[in-house]
Amino acid sequence: MTVEARPRFIDVALEFSPAPMGRTRRQGRFSGEAFREDLLKPALRISDIVVVDLDGTSGLSTGFLDEGIAGIVRDGTIVEPEFWRRVKIISTRDPLVINDIRVLVSSATRAVAA
Amino acid sequence: MPDSEIALKRIDQKARARLARLRRRRGAKRRAQRLRALRRRAENWRRTPPRAELRAEAGHGPESSARLQRVTVKAPRKISLASNYDDLMDFFAIVRRVAFRDERPVLIDLRDCMDISPETALLLTAEFHRIRYHRGSGSVTGISPRADEPRRILHNLGFFDALDLVDPLQMPDDLNRFQISTGVSLDGTSLDAVSDNFAHALGLTGEQRLRVQTALFEALENASEHAYFDPDKLTYPAELGRWWVCAVTFPDTRKAYLLAADLGMSIPTSLPESVKRKGADRVAALAAKMQSKAAQTEDERLLCAAFDDGVTRRADGRGGRGLGKMAALADEFNTGFLSVWSGNASAWVNKGATEIRSAPLSRRFHGTYVFWHLGMETAQ
Numbered sequence: 118m119t120v121e122a123r124p125r126f127i128d129v130a131l132e133f134s135p136a137p138m139g140r141t142r143r144q145g146r147f148s149g150e151a152f153r154e155d156l157l158k159p160a161l162r163i164s165d166i167v168v169v170d171l172d173g174t175s176g177l178s179t180g181f182l183d184e185g186i187a188g189i190v191r192d193g194t195i196v197e198p199e200f201w202r203r204v205k206i207i208s209t210r211d212p213l214v215i216n217d218i219r220v221l222v223s224s225a226t227r228a229v230a231a
Numbered sequence: 232m233p234d235s236e237i238a239l240k241r242i243d244q245k246a247r248a249r250l251a252r253l254r255r256r257r258g259a260k261r262r263a264q265r266l267r268a269l270r271r272r273a274e275n276w277r278r279t280p281p282r283a284e285l286r287a288e289a290g291h292g293p294e295s296s297a298r299l300q301r302v303t304v305k306a307p308r309k310i311s312l313a314s315n316y317d318d319l320m321d322f323f324a325i326v327r328r329v330a331f332r333d334e335r336p337v338l339i340d341l342r343d344c345m346d347i348s349p350e351t352a353l354l355l356t357a358e359f360h361r362i363r364y365h366r367g368s369g370s371v372t373g374i375s376p377r378a379d380e381p382r383r384i385l386h387n388l389g390f391f392d393a394l395d396l397v398d399p400l401q402m403p404d405d406l407n408r409f410q411i412s413t414g415v416s417l418d419g420t421s422l423d424a425v426s427d428n429f430a431h432a433l434g435l436t437g438e439q440r441l442r443v444q445t446a447l448f449e450a451l452e453n454a455s456e457h458a459y460f461d462p463d464k465l466t467y468p469a470e471l472g473r474w475w476v477c478a479v480t481f482p483d484t485r486k487a488y489l490l491a492a493d494l495g496m497s498i499p500t501s502l503p504e505s506v507k508r509k510g511a512d513r514v515a516a517l518a519a520k521m522q523s524k525a526a527q528t529e530d531e532r533l534l535c536a537a538f539d540d541g542v543t544r545r546a547d548g549r550g551g552r553g554l555g556k557m558a559a560l561a562d563e564f565n566t567g568f569l570s571v572w573s574g575n576a577s578a579w580v581n582k583g584a585t586e587i588r589s590a591p592l593s594r595r596f597h598g599t600y601v602f603w604h605l606g607m608e609t610a611q
Binding site (some may be wrong): 134135136137138139140143144145146147148175176177178179180181210211 | 417422423444447448451453456472
């Protein structure tokens, strides 16, 4: 499958859920695992750059971010430097979420290395 | 005595003796007949169960009817987790024993109940919901309180609806003050109403509102992830994943309480297992936290460690998960308080406190209960 240069935008609130919650599919329909497997990974397969827009969502829990976004580093889909090159996070309403994701991705990298 | 009388007397004696012999022979005969009849009946009984047993197998009879007899359990006059913990736990223990061990229908008598705190009313609803889920809708019923205030609190929390009880005095819903939500799977949109109510009462907007909502979502996420992951360790049957949340708000005084409960494994039971799954560095961090307070029981140390679980505290104040985030937010408001009951311990932190305080519980709390208060009123 060819990877497009044109970025793929994912508006989480509109395309997934305005209030995603939970880590695994077992915990709920709009979990981090569902987001990672159904939206983020397919987008990375078809596009070199994926923009994840978190504005419009509410209550982004650590579990959702860890499983849904940092999870692609933890499961070996992508390594951390490539993650930051290919995945762009937009969160103007709560900019500190990006700090949270940075910590979670680092933690995922350490877990993979261990 | 003349000879004739002696002779008559002798004949009479002989006749009586003969009669006695005849009676003895007849008695023996009858006794033998009776014995043979008893032996025949015993033989028949061995081959066929008696009528009483047949009735019991068919669902009649004294043994099976006893199992259908409803047991009345009288609720304490004061139902409050904070001020009447022992009586309340004893009450729950009796109800659970009747429902799950004895497998008999339960009638909860709340008539003499004069005081129910809203946080404990949520627990009541959760316990009875669990019994109905596992034992059927007829397995637990109740008699509502005579006093108006406890009945109003139960009504607004959906207690009567959960037990299919008809409130004889139809009360208007006070939905501005109570908003209960329950579910098995995590659905942020269903919790929006609860968190909106909570935020509205406090006048929260923007980032602070988001952080309150995030703390709530994380607390429930933790409950969903850890409380039910090993059903074999549950003391009582539980609907896997079930949680209850309620926001009790007072917009006029700008204070709100968020109550959250689950009936799964307690935090002291689940935390060591969940930390093991997250890696050796987390295990080491937990061990370090537990060593710092040797005077406490193990459950107390584990519960206090749960307040600090997750990402190390950062300069932006965003560290921690679930309980840690809630505790941090309690510090940012004019009044704030977070308390947790779980396992054999309770832990709490007040606004401005430098450390988490804890105490052992006299009765085990089967599950986890979180009581979170935030207020904008000026502390006195």
